[in-house]
Amino acid sequence: MAIPKKGNTAFPDRAAQRELKLEALHECAASAFNERGFHGTSLDDIAAALGISKPALYRYVPNKQALLYRLHGISLDAAEAAVTEGEASPADGIERLRIALCQYIRSLTASSSACLVLMEEGAMTGAAAADILARRRAFEARFRKLVSDGIADGSITPCDPKLAVFSVLGAGNWVSRWYRPGGARSGGDIARAMSQQLVRGLAVDPSRYRLEG
Amino acid sequence: MAIPKKGNTAFPDRAAQRELKLEALHECAASAFNERGFHGTSLDDIAAALGISKPALYRYVPNKQALLYRLHGISLDAAEAAVTEGEASPADGIERLRIALCQYIRSLTASSSACLVLMEEGAMTGAAAADILARRRAFEARFRKLVSDGIADGSITPCDPKLAVFSVLGAGNWVSRWYRPGGARSGGDIARAMSQQLVRGLAVDPSRYRLEG
Amino acid sequence: MAIPKKGNTAFPDRAAQRELKLEALHECAASAFNERGFHGTSLDDIAAALGISKPALYRYVPNKQALLYRLHGISLDAAEAAVTEGEASPADGIERLRIALCQYIRSLTASSSACLVLMEEGAMTGAAAADILARRRAFEARFRKLVSDGIADGSITPCDPKLAVFSVLGAGNWVSRWYRPGGARSGGDIARAMSQQLVRGLAVDPSRYRLEG
Amino acid sequence: MAIPKKGNTAFPDRAAQRELKLEALHECAASAFNERGFHGTSLDDIAAALGISKPALYRYVPNKQALLYRLHGISLDAAEAAVTEGEASPADGIERLRIALCQYIRSLTASSSACLVLMEEGAMTGAAAADILARRRAFEARFRKLVSDGIADGSITPCDPKLAVFSVLGAGNWVSRWYRPGGARSGGDIARAMSQQLVRGLAVDPSRYRLEG
DNA sequence: AATGAATGAGGGTTCATTCAT
DNA sequence: TATGAATGAACCCTCATTCAT
Numbered sequence: 001m002a003i004p005k006k007g008n009t010a011f012p013d014r015a016a017q018r019e020l021k022l023e024a025l026h027e028c029a030a031s032a033f034n035e036r037g038f039h040g041t042s043l044d045d046i047a048a049a050l051g052i053s054k055p056a057l058y059r060y061v062p063n064k065q066a067l068l069y070r071l072h073g074i075s076l077d078a079a080e081a082a083v084t085e086g087e088a089s090p091a092d093g094i095e096r097l098r099i100a101l102c103q104y105i106r107s108l109t110a111s112s113s114a115c116l117v118l119m120e121e122g123a124m125t126g127a128a129a130a131d132i133l134a135r136r137r138a139f140e141a142r143f144r145k146l147v148s149d150g151i152a153d154g155s156i157t158p159c160d161p162k163l164a165v166f167s168v169l170g171a172g173n174w175v176s177r178w179y180r181p182g183g184a185r186s187g188g189d190i191a192r193a194m195s196q197q198l199v200r201g202l203a204v205d206p207s208r209y210r211l212e213g
Numbered sequence: 214m215a216i217p218k219k220g221n222t223a224f225p226d227r228a229a230q231r232e233l234k235l236e237a238l239h240e241c242a243a244s245a246f247n248e249r250g251f252h253g254t255s256l257d258d259i260a261a262a263l264g265i266s267k268p269a270l271y272r273y274v275p276n277k278q279a280l281l282y283r284l285h286g287i288s289l290d291a292a293e294a295a296v297t298e299g300e301a302s303p304a305d306g307i308e309r310l311r312i313a314l315c316q317y318i319r320s321l322t323a324s325s326s327a328c329l330v331l332m333e334e335g336a337m338t339g340a341a342a343a344d345i346l347a348r349r350r351a352f353e354a355r356f357r358k359l360v361s362d363g364i365a366d367g368s369i370t371p372c373d374p375k376l377a378v379f380s381v382l383g384a385g386n387w388v389s390r391w392y393r394p395g396g397a398r399s400g401g402d403i404a405r406a407m408s409q410q411l412v413r414g415l416a417v418d419p420s421r422y423r424l425e426g
Numbered sequence: 427m428a429i430p431k432k433g434n435t436a437f438p439d440r441a442a443q444r445e446l447k448l449e450a451l452h453e454c455a456a457s458a459f460n461e462r463g464f465h466g467t468s469l470d471d472i473a474a475a476l477g478i479s480k481p482a483l484y485r486y487v488p489n490k491q492a493l494l495y496r497l498h499g500i501s502l503d504a505a506e507a508a509v510t511e512g513e514a515s516p517a518d519g520i521e522r523l524r525i526a527l528c529q530y531i532r533s534l535t536a537s538s539s540a541c542l543v544l545m546e547e548g549a550m551t552g553a554a555a556a557d558i559l560a561r562r563r564a565f566e567a568r569f570r571k572l573v574s575d576g577i578a579d580g581s582i583t584p585c586d587p588k589l590a591v592f593s594v595l596g597a598g599n600w601v602s603r604w605y606r607p608g609g610a611r612s613g614g615d616i617a618r619a620m621s622q623q624l625v626r627g628l629a630v631d632p633s634r635y636r637l638e639g
Numbered sequence: 640m641a642i643p644k645k646g647n648t649a650f651p652d653r654a655a656q657r658e659l660k661l662e663a664l665h666e667c668a669a670s671a672f673n674e675r676g677f678h679g680t681s682l683d684d685i686a687a688a689l690g691i692s693k694p695a696l697y698r699y700v701p702n703k704q705a706l707l708y709r710l711h712g713i714s715l716d717a718a719e720a721a722v723t724e725g726e727a728s729p730a731d732g733i734e735r736l737r738i739a740l741c742q743y744i745r746s747l748t749a750s751s752s753a754c755l756v757l758m759e760e761g762a763m764t765g766a767a768a769a770d771i772l773a774r775r776r777a778f779e780a781r782f783r784k785l786v787s788d789g790i791a792d793g794s795i796t797p798c799d800p801k802l803a804v805f806s807v808l809g810a811g812n813w814v815s816r817w818y819r820p821g822g823a824r825s826g827g828d829i830a831r832a833m834s835q836q837l838v839r840g841l842a843v844d845p846s847r848y849r850l851e852g
Numbered sequence: 853a854a855t856g857a858a859t860g861a862g863g864g865t866t867c868a869t870t871c872a873t
Numbered sequence: 874t875a876t877g878a879a880t881g882a883a884c885c886c887t888c889a890t891t892c893a894t
Contacts, residue, residue: 014856036335039252042884053859055887064885119332122249159424160406163398166391167384167407174383185376193373194380201414202424211372211415255867266876268870277868462761465678468888479855481891490889545758548675585850586832589824592817593810593833600809611802619799620806627840628850637798637841653877681863692880694866703864 022060025050027111030071034176038068038123068120069128076135078107083142093150094203097168100146102195105172109179109187140165147202156202168198235273238263240324243284247389251281251336281333282341289348291320296355306363307416310381313359315408318385322392322400353378360415369415381411448486451476453537456497460602464494464549494546495554502561504533509568519576520629523594526572528621531598535605535613566591573628582628594624661699664689666750669710673815677707677762707759708767715774717746722781732789733842736807739785741834744811748818748826779804786841795841807837 028049032041043064047054061067086100121132143165150156156164171194179190193211200209241262245254256277260267274280299313334345356378363369369377384407392403406424413422454475458467469490473480487493512526547558569591576582582590597620605616619637626635667688671680682703686693700706725739760771782804789795795803810833818829832850839848 018856037250037252037333039250040333040336043886044884054885055860056858058886059857120250123253157424159410160398163403163406164410166387167410170387170390171380171384171411173387174379177383178379185373190376193376197372197377197380197414198384198411199414200419201410201412203419206413206416206419209414211370256869257867267868268877269875271869272875463676463678463759465676466762469890470888480889481856482854484890485854546676546679549679583850585836586824589829589832590836592813593836596813596816597806597810597837599813600805603809604805611799616802619802623798623803623806623840624810624837625840626845627836627838629845632839632842632845637796657877682865683863693864694881695879697865698878 018060021050025057025060026071026074029067030074033068033071033120038064038120065124065128068124069132072121072124072132074111076132076139078111079104079139080135082107083139083146086146087142092155093146093153094155094199094208097143097146097150097156097202098195098199098209100143101168101172101198102191104169105175105191105194106188108172108175109181109190140169143169150202155204157204159202164202167201168195171198231273238270238273239284239287242280243287246281246284246333251277251333278337278341281337282345285334285337285345287324289345289352291324292317292352293348295320296352296359299359300355305368306359306366307368307412307421310356310359310363310369310415311408311412311422313356314381314385314411315404317382318388318404318407319401321385321388322394322403353382356382363415368417370417372415377415380414381408384411444486451483451486452497452500455493456500459494459497459546464490464546491550491554494550495558498547498550498558500537502558502565504537505530505565506561508533509565509572512572513568518581519572519579520581520625520634523569523572523576523582523628524621524625524635526569527594527598527624528617530595531601531617531620532614534598534601535607535616566595569595576628581630583630585628590628593627594621597624657699664696664699665710665713668706669713672707672710672759677703677759704763704767707763708771711760711763711771713750715771715778717750718743718778719774721746722778722785725785726781731794732785732792733794733838733847736782736785736789736795736841737834737838737848739782740807740811740837741830743808744814744830744833745827747811747814748820748829779808782808789841794843796843798841803841806840807834810837 025046029041029046032045032049035041036045043054043057047057050057061070082103083100085103086096086098089096089099091099121129121136124132144161147156147159147161147164151158151161175190175194179187181187185193196209197211200206200211203209238259242254242259245258245262248254249258256267256270260270263270274283295316296313298316299309299311302309302312304312334342334349337345357374360369360372360374360377364371364374388403388407392400394400398406409422410424413419413424416422451472455467455472458471458475461467462471469480469483473483476483487496508529509526511529512522512524515522515525517525547555547562550558570587573582573585573587573590577584577587601616601620605613607613611619622635623637626632626637629635664685668680668685671684671688674680675684682693682696686696689696700709721742722739724742725735725737728735728738730738760768760775763771783800786795786798786800786803790797790800814829814833818826820826824832835848836850839845839850842848
């Protein structure tokens, strides 16, 4: 009785296994794309890293372009969640900016690869490219809104929001280039320190943000 | 007299012309690499953009890898010049950091393309990769030295120089992604504003750096 | 008694069902081969059209080549039956030729697909190819015999039997390209009209064959 | 003076050579497509038959689909020329039909391969398929017009022009399957004999067309 | 019994590079 | 000198076939 019937558990097993493999594929592919670029990574590379044959990849992804699109989607999901968290805070503008930035950077360090694909948008074409570009533009716009809110409520020094956001996001994005898990400082640690430092440059009252916190 | 002798003047002409074409090639290739990536850019693309035939490229560059190596070299020349300028200033640490950063960002916007190749280091192999990596590491180390100097002389808030430098350089590098000449603000303008904002986050006395200067 | 015993009746049921499915497979495959060619049709296509999985096909056919071989066999069965019917008639040569041709064309329109595979003989190899080729050659030879018989008995104008047969069979084969069931004229109708017209060109007394009969 | 300068003749030479190679490619590809089908023929096959490497093909044709399209175009050029010749004749309907048919069959035997591609229209897609299909439909319509003209002027027995044309063209098309140059009868010979036989079946006065002419 | 998973072989296509002219 | 021509290597993707379940 305790022993589940074959028909019952086979499906969940299959589905679960598939999910796991899919996730491994995403991690592996994202990592490779980040290291060697989209065009510099062959499906052979990915398949070899996963220990499967190249055609086996096609059971999980329809083609290479779609894989890139999917990874960008995952990356943006995390990015959007980060900014949403900032927006949801009851604090003033600069603090909400800090939260968003901190969560964003943390997301880049968390899922070691699936979220690191900030590059190679140009490798996509057609509707996929348009979709990703639009989402990223919207993401940046929400960050700019946080900045202008901060200026309005007096917590952020008047400045060009576009430049300010490019600066802090650029600094964050760069993390994906040098961060390697297992280093001296954890991802969360890095996210906290960097977001403090970056936000401090914009604060009307910089003393609120002490470095080395 | 008006007719220049073949032996005398033809050669200088040739050399000058060659130099010009070489520079155009560099600009063109760097621009393409930045837009579509090293592996995403074919020599056909570059040749077509230059209006010459593909084999003609080989009169100027021994091969594609060497071209990337050379472009990274040019990029690093400018970067090193920027940090040198900062180091040469008699001011205190934070101000020297600001100068170096400002010059660095300006260099990224100046030679519209030849200096924007911050990516695709992974596309190089062997000695070339090692050389470029070493130079970039050294470049970053000099920036870290500026930070620790600033901490020592009391102009920069105590912090992790590694993180601080990654932040400001990352923000700067990102410029190559969104900056397009002919926009509302000039490259120098952008460099000034961004370097002020970024350095402000590190300053013991942030009031020294007002935004929108 | 009402409940059939397993051993007795279950098997016939199974066998009958299997036979039905096999026939559906043949129809489906032949139709696809005719439309997109042997190499242009994948087993996935056939499986999908049948609503079964790809490996399930292998329960009915050992491999793709064998499937083609079998279809050619079915096609030739019908063709040979047609010529046999002509030969069996007590009429004179031209009339026996007409009957064979008419039945042949009718067979091409009847089993909407299984018999339409006149193409792609080249896709077979080895013994299968040799077998099919030999049968088709023999089939054509029997048609030529009908023609020479007709010449001998004075019902067919002296001519090159090879050319004459290639003509009438070619015209017939072409039917498989344009005929679609459900059109204005039935397959039998078409077969009758075409065979009359074609045979009329060979008849010593063409007035025997009025068009639009 | 009589000796042409280098610059003058080099171009014609190149162009001429290229034209020759292109024609060889067309012949070779058409022949292969006819024998093994479009999908059954690999570019490797064609390249090997031409004694060149596979990528070299791409200097002459943009891709495999375009090659098929081009061959169909060549084939249709000849077919249209044939029917034009029939239409241009001052004779009555049946004779004009005979001329068109004869020229059509001759064209199939003439350029041993480039004109034999009557199959595999289904392998084309999009605009190419539509274009070819439209041209072939128009070609057939012109043949039907010849038949209805013949019926109108009393030289052709009343009949279904559609069926009549399918018959004679089918018989002709089939030639591409069995004709091999160098056989007992020349292409022109075959075309004459077949067209006479086929047209005889439609003639109001069949005695005009004696077989074995 | 029937299917999801997996793969070796091969196909179309691109590209960096060389060479003859 | 500068270019058309050519190619080996590699890449993305498909497919007939097998196997574990």
